[in-house]
Amino acid sequence: MTSSPPSRDAATVGAGPTARPTAPVLLVRDLQAHVAGQQVVEHVDLQVAPTGVTALLGRNGVGKTSTIKAVMGLIGRSGTIELDGEDISTLPTFRIAGRGVGYVPEDREVFSGLTVTENLRLAERRGSEHRYDLVYELFPELEQRGAQAAGTLSGGQQQMVSLARALLNDNRVLLIDEPTKGLAPRLVTEVAEALARAAEVAPVLLVEQNLQVVRDLARHVVVLTDGRSVHHGDASDFLDDPVATQRLLGVHGGTDPAGAA
Amino acid sequence: MSTVVLLLITGVGLGAIYFLVASGLSLIYGLMGVLNFAHGVFLTFGAFLGWEVAARMGATTWAGFAASLLVGALAGAVFAALTERFLVQRLYERHIEQVLITVGLALAVVALFDGIWGTDARFISGPPWMSRTTTIAGANVPNDRFVAIVLAVVVLVAIVLFLQRTRYGMIIRAGVENRSMVTALGIDVRTAFTLIFTIGGAAAGLGGVLASHAFGYVSPMLGQTLLIFAFIVTVIGGLGSLTGAAIASVLVAVLQQFANYYWGYGDFAVVVLLAVVVLTRPSGLMGKKVTA
Amino acid sequence: MTDADIGTDRRRQAVRVLLPLGLVVLLACLPLLDISVPGILPGATYTPGTLHLLALAWVMAAVALSYHLLFGVAGLLSFGHALYFGLGAYGLGIVMRELQLGLVPAAVLTLVVAVVMSTVLGAVSLRVTGIPFAMVTLAFAQAAYVWVRRDPERVTGGEEGLRLPTEFVPGFLVGVADTRNLYWLALAVLVLAYLLTAWVQNSRAGHVAEAVRENELRVRVLGMQPVLVKLAIFVSASVIAAMVGMVHLLLNSGAVPHVMSAEFTISLLLMVVLGGVGSRWGAVAGAILYVLLNQRLTVLAGGAWVESLPAVLRIPLSEPLFILGTLFVLVVLFLPGGLAGTVARVTARSRDRRGDDGPDRRPHPPAAEEPEADDVPQRLEVT
Numbered sequence: 001m002t003s004s005p006p007s008r009d010a011a012t013v014g015a016g017p018t019a020r021p022t023a024p025v026l027l028v029r030d031l032q033a034h035v036a037g038q039q040v041v042e043h044v045d046l047q048v049a050p051t052g053v054t055a056l057l058g059r060n061g062v063g064k065t066s067t068i069k070a071v072m073g074l075i076g077r078s079g080t081i082e083l084d085g086e087d088i089s090t091l092p093t094f095r096i097a098g099r100g101v102g103y104v105p106e107d108r109e110v111f112s113g114l115t116v117t118e119n120l121r122l123a124e125r126r127g128s129e130h131r132y133d134l135v136y137e138l139f140p141e142l143e144q145r146g147a148q149a150a151g152t153l154s155g156g157q158q159q160m161v162s163l164a165r166a167l168l169n170d171n172r173v174l175l176i177d178e179p180t181k182g183l184a185p186r187l188v189t190e191v192a193e194a195l196a197r198a199a200e201v202a203p204v205l206l207v208e209q210n211l212q213v214v215r216d217l218a219r220h221v222v223v224l225t226d227g228r229s230v231h232h233g234d235a236s237d238f239l240d241d242p243v244a245t246q247r248l249l250g251v252h253g254g255t256d257p258a259g260a261a
Numbered sequence: 262m263s264t265v266v267l268l269l270i271t272g273v274g275l276g277a278i279y280f281l282v283a284s285g286l287s288l289i290y291g292l293m294g295v296l297n298f299a300h301g302v303f304l305t306f307g308a309f310l311g312w313e314v315a316a317r318m319g320a321t322t323w324a325g326f327a328a329s330l331l332v333g334a335l336a337g338a339v340f341a342a343l344t345e346r347f348l349v350q351r352l353y354e355r356h357i358e359q360v361l362i363t364v365g366l367a368l369a370v371v372a373l374f375d376g377i378w379g380t381d382a383r384f385i386s387g388p389p390w391m392s393r394t395t396t397i398a399g400a401n402v403p404n405d406r407f408v409a410i411v412l413a414v415v416v417l418v419a420i421v422l423f424l425q426r427t428r429y430g431m432i433i434r435a436g437v438e439n440r441s442m443v444t445a446l447g448i449d450v451r452t453a454f455t456l457i458f459t460i461g462g463a464a465a466g467l468g469g470v471l472a473s474h475a476f477g478y479v480s481p482m483l484g485q486t487l488l489i490f491a492f493i494v495t496v497i498g499g500l501g502s503l504t505g506a507a508i509a510s511v512l513v514a515v516l517q518q519f520a521n522y523y524w525g526y527g528d529f530a531v532v533v534l535l536a537v538v539v540l541t542r543p544s545g546l547m548g549k550k551v552t553a
Numbered sequence: 554m555t556d557a558d559i560g561t562d563r564r565r566q567a568v569r570v571l572l573p574l575g576l577v578v579l580l581a582c583l584p585l586l587d588i589s590v591p592g593i594l595p596g597a598t599y600t601p602g603t604l605h606l607l608a609l610a611w612v613m614a615a616v617a618l619s620y621h622l623l624f625g626v627a628g629l630l631s632f633g634h635a636l637y638f639g640l641g642a643y644g645l646g647i648v649m650r651e652l653q654l655g656l657v658p659a660a661v662l663t664l665v666v667a668v669v670m671s672t673v674l675g676a677v678s679l680r681v682t683g684i685p686f687a688m689v690t691l692a693f694a695q696a697a698y699v700w701v702r703r704d705p706e707r708v709t710g711g712e713e714g715l716r717l718p719t720e721f722v723p724g725f726l727v728g729v730a731d732t733r734n735l736y737w738l739a740l741a742v743l744v745l746a747y748l749l750t751a752w753v754q755n756s757r758a759g760h761v762a763e764a765v766r767e768n769e770l771r772v773r774v775l776g777m778q779p780v781l782v783k784l785a786i787f788v789s790a791s792v793i794a795a796m797v798g799m800v801h802l803l804l805n806s807g808a809v810p811h812v813m814s815a816e817f818t819i820s821l822l823l824m825v826v827l828g829g830v831g832s833r834w835g836a837v838a839g840a841i842l843y844v845l846l847n848q849r850l851t852v853l854a855g856g857a858w859v860e861s862l863p864a865v866l867r868i869p870l871s872e873p874l875f876i877l878g879t880l881f882v883l884v885v886l887f888l889p890g891g892l893a894g895t896v897a898r899v900t901a902r903s904r905d906r907r908g909d910d911g912p913d914r915r916p917h918p919p920a921a922e923e924p925e926a927d928d929v930p931q932r933l934e935v936t
């Protein structure tokens with residue numbers, strides 16, 4: 001499915017990814033990032049497990065989005081970022097994406113002047129198969145609205161386009177930033193289902209404020225405070241610890257619905 | 262009445278030339294965030310090479326004229342592609358340095374043109390039909406204006422088709438909207454950058470040949486003079502918008518013609534229009550929201 | 554801090570005051586001295602030709618400083634700064650002749666006009682930011698340029714330019730006979746422009762403007778109005794330029810449309826970038842380099858040996874602007890930070906080698922921690 005990793009990686013990971021199923025697909029160590037001359041990520045360590053969903057949590061403004069953008073190379077960064085054991089911390093964004101990092105940005109960022117179909121066609125990556133069947137199965141609406149300008153879609157439909165762009169290709173990992181932000185409860189469920197399907201195809205690093213969604217999907221969590229990663233661990237252990245969730249997220253685990261803010 | 266018709270058609274003819282310069286400028290800015298000061302140089306280069314070719318093939322023949330258009334467009338395209346590839350791209354994403362580079366290039370190349378072709382204007386002649394007039398509603402309109410209008414419309418249609426129908430066109434449209442998201446989809450936008458410079462350069466080169474016929478001369482400063490009006494057009498039309506550039510080109514040129522005729526201050530009328538647009542609609546008539 | 558450290562600090566401060574002072578005194582004495590610098594100056598320092606060239610260099614350095622305020626401090630990339638320089642030059646001449654005013658009242662009136670005009674046009678231009686701002690300022694200046702060239706009101710002298718109405722100017726500032734006085738006037742205006750620039754930069758507006766350039770959002774969050782701060786800088790820079798423009802009128806006994814042209818603004822941009830964006834002395838050095846180089850290259854272009862070269866060499870060499878433009882491109886490509894940046898890098902390296910700088914070399918030092926953040930070249934960003 002993916003191109004085989006270069007031999008150098010086989011050496012670092014041992015006998016290759018298949019022999020060590022627990023080796024993280026994405027490894028971030030001592031990440032720093034800056035926006036507009038300001039350091040917004042101070043020190044983040046995180047690992048994305050080779051399967052399932054890893055959640056990236058934290059209060060508003062702690063640097064979750066910035067961490068993801070730094071991994072994508074969209075903002076200035078330094079530190080270690082390895083994809084399948086290979087350093088991607090100095091690559092330009094398009095090469096990072098080309099190596100199989102799918103990105104669903106916080107505010108959808110669909111191309112509003114392009115049609116739905118064009119948004120998807122643009123996302124087609126060379127050297128990857130294009131899973132329109134999966135995408136249209138998850139979001140049948142997108143097929144019906146193919147000729148509609150993406151800018152005229154509802155927020156929920158735009159989110160589907162944004163997710164579909166990432167799911168279309170074979171990816172090694174998906175970085176998904178607050179996919180349920182501002183959606184009605186029914187749509188939250190729909191998106192959560194799509195995320196569960198996505199996680200079967202590729203491991204996911206998910207930023208999510210809705211802790212019920214996190215509880216349903218994520219196996220691991222990483223928690224940020226003020227640009228630093230301060231907690232790593234099992235998702236349900238963390239969510240069941242009222243002291244920790246109160247302290248790090250300002251909410252009681254799992255009981256508080258969408259968005260503590 | 263005939264005066265109004267004459268002013269209107271010559272205005273649209275001038276607008277056609279503005280559009281040929283402004284379309285590339287606007288797309289380059291929209292996609293890359295670069296204010297291309299060297300755009301006038303592409304135009305002048307096209308005009309000079311077009312003139313040289315026409316002079317060799319017989320300036321008064323249609324074949325010479327057609328060849329000059331072709332060579333002008335080609336010269337502009339090649340110059341622009343080289344500029345992007347070897348100067349602008351070296352400073353990827355450093356927009357101010359990119360502007361400075363094009364400023365320096367324009368300065369150097371205009372001086373070089375001075376050295377090669379001299380600072381004095383070269384007078385242009387074309388096929389005799391071009392300098393004759395056609396009477397429309399009592400107005401005697403110079404035929405070269407019609408040629409300019411037709412060619413500008415052809416260029417407009419061609420660019421629209423390219424943007425709507427090809428993958429690169431799609432990349433450019435998406436990139437004007439949100440360049441970083443395009444790269445996050447795994448697309449190397451630099452190819453699109455070179456392409457848009459090339460297209461803009463070709464349009465400017467073509468515009469150069471047409472401008473030299475409309476004004477009757479070519480000089481090293483031809484492009485620089487037009488460039489300033491093209492800047493005004495792109496700001497009024499909305500940076501990054503092709504349709505905006507087309508509408509604003511005609512608007513600016515027609516206003517300029519009328520103000521020149523009835524008031525004598527066409528250039529001021531244009532600047533006043535610019536001030537009004539900037540005060541009331543800072544992002545221009547059709548522009549995306551202006552960001553630094 | 555040890556006593557020795559304090560000692561070096563004081564000594565450094567003394568040097569920072571005394572060195573420029575000494576330099577100014579030395580420059581002020583040049584007309585009285587007989588110094589020849591073959592290859593750079595056209596003749597001995599007391600000769601009118603050399604004095605005129607040096608005076609021109611001081612004037613350009615002064616107006617480059619005002620452009621430094623705009624571009625280097627506030628990050629405003631203006632292509633219309635020549636408008637205010639030209640306003641000073643033409644305005645003073647026109648006011649003296651048309652209103653029959655003496656030099657000083659006419660100068661005051663011209664400055665008032667400059668304040669009003671730059672406030673109005675600045676307020677309009679600052680409705681947009683970044684590149685659109687560049688284009689709008691260019692358009693305004695272009696309108697003025699066209700006006701002085703066409704001269705519809707019969708006041709500017711059109712293409713020929715405006716002649717200085719000498720009858721309103723004190724005798725000691727008129728004519729080639731007393732180039733020395735004009736030289737001192739030019740030097741004085743440079744010192745004044747330098748002090749004003751430093752004052753504006755160190756004022757609250759200057760600091761806020763620099764903060765705006767770094768991060769406009771943060772400044773807005775702090776409850777300040779970035780636009781007003783930028784307007785204040787814009788007006789200060791414009792008024793300084795107008796003041797220098799007036800001296801230029803006196804120095805050249807007239808004004809020509811070129812002083813209002815886009816090319817003139819571009820030459821200011823060139824000087825500031827050559828010197829190093831963000832550095833005051835860089836702007837001064839860049840301007841002096843530009844003026845001297847331009848003069849030398851013009852002499853070279855007219856030289857007989859160039860005439861004898863084959864066309865591929867003769868044509869580029871006979872165009873000073875070709876060489877200056879190319880130099881500029883090379884500096885932007887290979888010498889980011891211009892002269893000042895290069896000097897800063899070289900001294901930092903030699904200081905590193907001496908080892909009296911801490912080993913603190915983090916990958917991305919926050920800008921605020923850079924030494925002497927007051928006058929260092931920086932990465933180019935406009936607001």
Ligand SMILES: Nc1ncnc2c1ncn2[C@@H]1O[C@H](COP(=O)(O)OP(=O)(O)OP(=O)(O)O)[C@@H](O)[C@H]1O
Nearest residue numbers: 035036040058059060061062063064065066067770
């Ligand atoms: N363009 C910018 N200019 C200035 N500061 C910025 C910029 N982008 C982000 N920041 C700052 O960086 C910090 C981290 O922002 P980030 O968007 O990464 O937070 P987040 O954890 O994703 O927050 P949220 O949960 O609200 O999405 C914030 O303090 C924010 O204000």
Ligand SMILES: [Mg+2]
Nearest residue numbers: 064065066106
């Ligand atoms: Mg976020």
